[in-house]
Amino acid sequence: xxxxxxxxxxxxxxxxxxxxxxxxxxxxxxxxxxxxxxxxxxxxxxxxxxxxxxxxxxxxxxxxxxxxxxxxxxxxxxxxxxxxxxxxxxxxxxxxxxxxxxxxxxxxxxxxxxxxxxxxxxxxxxxxxxxxxxxxxxxxxxxxxxxxxxxxxxxxxxxxxxxxxxxxxxxxxxxxxxxxxxxxxxxxxxxxxxxxxxxxxxxxxxxxxxxxxxxxxxxxxxxxxxxxxxxxxxxxxxxxxxxxxxxxxxxxxxxxxxxxxxxxxxxxxxxxxxxxxxxxxxxxxxxxxxxxxxxxxxxxxxxxxxxxxxxxxxxxxxxxxxxxxxxxxxxxxxxxxxxxxxxxxxxxxxxxxxxxxxxxxxxxxxxxxxxxxxxxxxxxxxxxxxxxxxxxxxxxx
Amino acid sequence: xxxxxxxxxxxxxxxxxxxxxxxxxxxxxxxxxxxxxxxxxxxxxxxxxxxxxxxxxxxxxxxxxxxxxxxxxxxxxxxxxxxxxxxxxxxxxxxxxxxxxxxxxxxxxxxxxxxxxxxxxxxxxxxxxxxxxxxxxxxxxxxxxxxxxxxxxxxxxxxxxxxxxxxxxxxxxxxxxxxxxxxxxxxxxxxxxxxxxxxxxxxxxxxxxxxxxxxxxxxxxxxxxxxxxxxxxxxxxxxxxxxxxxxxxxxxxxxxxxxxxxxxxxxxxxxxxxxxxxxxxxxxxxxxxxxxxxxxxxxxxxxxxxxxxxxxxxxxxxxxxxxxxxxxxxxxxxxxxxxxxxxxxxxxxxxxxxxxxxxxxxxxxxxxxxxxxxxxxxxxxxxxxxxxxxxxxxxxxxxxxxxxxxxxxxxxxxxxxxxxxxxxxxxxxxxxxxxxxxxxxxxxxxxxxxxxxxxx
Numbered sequence: 001x002x003x004x005x006x007x008x009x010x011x012x013x014x015x016x017x018x019x020x021x022x023x024x025x026x027x028x029x030x031x032x033x034x035x036x037x038x039x040x041x042x043x044x045x046x047x048x049x050x051x052x053x054x055x056x057x058x059x060x061x062x063x064x065x066x067x068x069x070x071x072x073x074x075x076x077x078x079x080x081x082x083x084x085x086x087x088x089x090x091x092x093x094x095x096x097x098x099x100x101x102x103x104x105x106x107x108x109x110x111x112x113x114x115x116x117x118x119x120x121x122x123x124x125x126x127x128x129x130x131x132x133x134x135x136x137x138x139x140x141x142x143x144x145x146x147x148x149x150x151x152x153x154x155x156x157x158x159x160x161x162x163x164x165x166x167x168x169x170x171x172x173x174x175x176x177x178x179x180x181x182x183x184x185x186x187x188x189x190x191x192x193x194x195x196x197x198x199x200x201x202x203x204x205x206x207x208x209x210x211x212x213x214x215x216x217x218x219x220x221x222x223x224x225x226x227x228x229x230x231x232x233x234x235x236x237x238x239x240x241x242x243x244x245x246x247x248x249x250x251x252x253x254x255x256x257x258x259x260x261x262x263x264x265x266x267x268x269x270x271x272x273x274x275x276x277x278x279x280x281x282x283x284x285x286x287x288x289x290x291x292x293x294x295x296x297x298x299x300x301x302x303x304x305x306x307x308x309x310x311x312x313x314x315x316x317x318x319x320x321x322x323x324x325x326x327x328x329x330x331x332x333x334x335x336x337x338x339x340x341x342x343x344x345x346x347x348x349x350x351x352x353x354x355x356x357x358x359x360x361x362x363x364x365x366x367x368x369x370x371x372x373x374x375x376x377x378x379x380x381x382x383x384x385x386x387x388x389x390x391x392x393x394x395x396x397x
Numbered sequence: 398x399x400x401x402x403x404x405x406x407x408x409x410x411x412x413x414x415x416x417x418x419x420x421x422x423x424x425x426x427x428x429x430x431x432x433x434x435x436x437x438x439x440x441x442x443x444x445x446x447x448x449x450x451x452x453x454x455x456x457x458x459x460x461x462x463x464x465x466x467x468x469x470x471x472x473x474x475x476x477x478x479x480x481x482x483x484x485x486x487x488x489x490x491x492x493x494x495x496x497x498x499x500x501x502x503x504x505x506x507x508x509x510x511x512x513x514x515x516x517x518x519x520x521x522x523x524x525x526x527x528x529x530x531x532x533x534x535x536x537x538x539x540x541x542x543x544x545x546x547x548x549x550x551x552x553x554x555x556x557x558x559x560x561x562x563x564x565x566x567x568x569x570x571x572x573x574x575x576x577x578x579x580x581x582x583x584x585x586x587x588x589x590x591x592x593x594x595x596x597x598x599x600x601x602x603x604x605x606x607x608x609x610x611x612x613x614x615x616x617x618x619x620x621x622x623x624x625x626x627x628x629x630x631x632x633x634x635x636x637x638x639x640x641x642x643x644x645x646x647x648x649x650x651x652x653x654x655x656x657x658x659x660x661x662x663x664x665x666x667x668x669x670x671x672x673x674x675x676x677x678x679x680x681x682x683x684x685x686x687x688x689x690x691x692x693x694x695x696x697x698x699x700x701x702x703x704x705x706x707x708x709x710x711x712x713x714x715x716x717x718x719x720x721x722x723x724x725x726x727x728x729x730x731x732x733x734x735x736x737x738x739x740x741x742x743x744x745x746x747x748x749x750x751x752x753x754x755x756x757x758x759x760x761x762x763x764x765x766x767x768x769x770x771x772x773x774x775x776x777x778x779x780x781x782x783x784x785x786x787x788x789x790x791x792x793x794x795x796x797x798x799x800x801x802x803x804x805x806x807x808x809x810x811x812x813x814x815x816x817x818x819x820x821x822x823x824x825x826x827x828x829x830x831x832x833x834x835x836x837x838x839x840x841x842x843x844x845x846x847x848x849x850x851x852x853x
Contacts, residue, residue: 057688
């Protein structure tokens, strides 16, 4: 839990610093919120925990929240639509069945949604927020991988495939199925080059400019997506955030429309997000652009430094040798006063020797005198009253 | 080695196949009243007969090593539980059919939430999700799916021989989900660890004379895609199966004239002067009435109780107890166990003798409630679609079943340890008010006719 709290504390501070507001959505939602076209893929829907509620005689199914973004967007549509730009964050768990037994079926996420602003600067903002979180967690090697669903769609559209095959390929690519490319037969040399692009990766924005010139037959859709992608890369260069362009990076959700990105550390994906301007309109909320990301807490807990997780060693152990009425009263008085002074103070009658805490206050059966030991300064002092003890310990702590 | 064999439409061809394979099971024939069989050529092999829909479940949980059933039921189970411990060993080539998604011929596609009715609810839901239907509700039914559209459903997922057969029922196929035929399945653990080859090799090289079904001669029914029902008529659901005969007699006694609901015909859309009716399965009626697809239905108190056990806030209620079709809903166990009461059963469980307690029932919700009310735990509840008394003692320990005379239970050497309640035929309606004053008046009038019929 310490790792969890550390991550969520750093995340919340970063969000508050950027002016974001915390929201919470229910664990139990109606399934139809997620089945509408363009929200969750059939593969994901095949793994949700859905069931008939106690009032499910109408055939309406409920589901344990399988995704964090869609409920937040619903919350925005129901409560915040007229208010302009909304900057929201949440710490929440999502549920998905997973058959190997190696992953959790209940996964915690720290998520951010920025609704109402289509400017590329917003994409940079959410990415910067994420970088603040990595810095706060002491993680220096997090890799940002960028892709663009518009570019992927446009490239697939130019492969000259049958409509059905095209749709299937797109779904597989967007779900992250990299083997999907191997199954496609290129129609001609140009298509072969396009296919190669989908599986390759480059480094900086120059790569995109090279791409654009290498494809004179690119249609307007592809050109527009490439320009959009290049604009983000330029801005990231400007603010000094490094990244890798990898077109095979997939968002995993069909509602992404523009740039999408993933965070990788130690060979594991620790976060992902992007722009999804189509989601709010699909959910009936009107033409509202949106972008955001989520950080996956479970893999992160294993990856953060152990020292970040250690207990505070500044606290006090109030040790009573015998639980007489006087001793009990003194111990609890001490505890209350120290707590009021903002100290961690633990009461113990079991006589345990290992404390890991800086201070020990030994309370005898009679309740007084109190022997204070400072393990760090290697000093000891006897005092007569609770007030004196609190003065010594509270001040130094 | 244990085999699960189908009853119903696959029985005759399966018996023929087994005979041709040299795996003859005496008495496994259409006239049989038995459920358990032994193989005459291989005495170590036994078989039990089940409803087709039960077979994939029984094989997957390991009660049976091999099973023969339609591939449609296997896919129905796998659609919801893809990790089921099942292996599809071979297609057997007979009993061919297709699973179709169909709608009423000529009906327009629904604009918002579409209602899908099916005996294959898992296949239906998979279809809805893959087709990106924005809003959909799947209603599982025990049968008669084809009669629901267009008034009570927008789509049905059903088995059919082909598009001609569907057309003869007034339905048009929207999609073909899969081709089904009889298939041989095995339990995955048995397949992976035991040597089943001496039985399996019998299925190779069988030359089955498969009679190809001739194209149906019935012409396509010319239907109107729109609702045939009148807004102000009473929408009535009538039972098929063994409840039909006493219901026909009762309606006659009440003076309720319905054209098409009699013992001679199989018609599914009877109607009267101000009544529009459909003949459907009694199990499905409570949910259909709750959803407003029907105003009034004649079903049994057992199915009403089962529905309310699952959905306590449902608006369905009993309007009239009709008194006929009296059965008791009982808990039964094998007479070979030292159990004569629920207290005895609890003692046996506490001793660790039945752990987990395996329970089977068609009344899944009544059984579930009974088990937790009586603190019978740990237990495993397996739903079944018929012939539940055959499950004991090999495949289940406790049965929740209806019994009229008790003879069927006696024949299977089962003893009643508890009586849950008594069930009779009844009329059910919804607490939600009807859409029009005329309809409300007519519903009242029909109920009055029923009441007077009871007094006669």
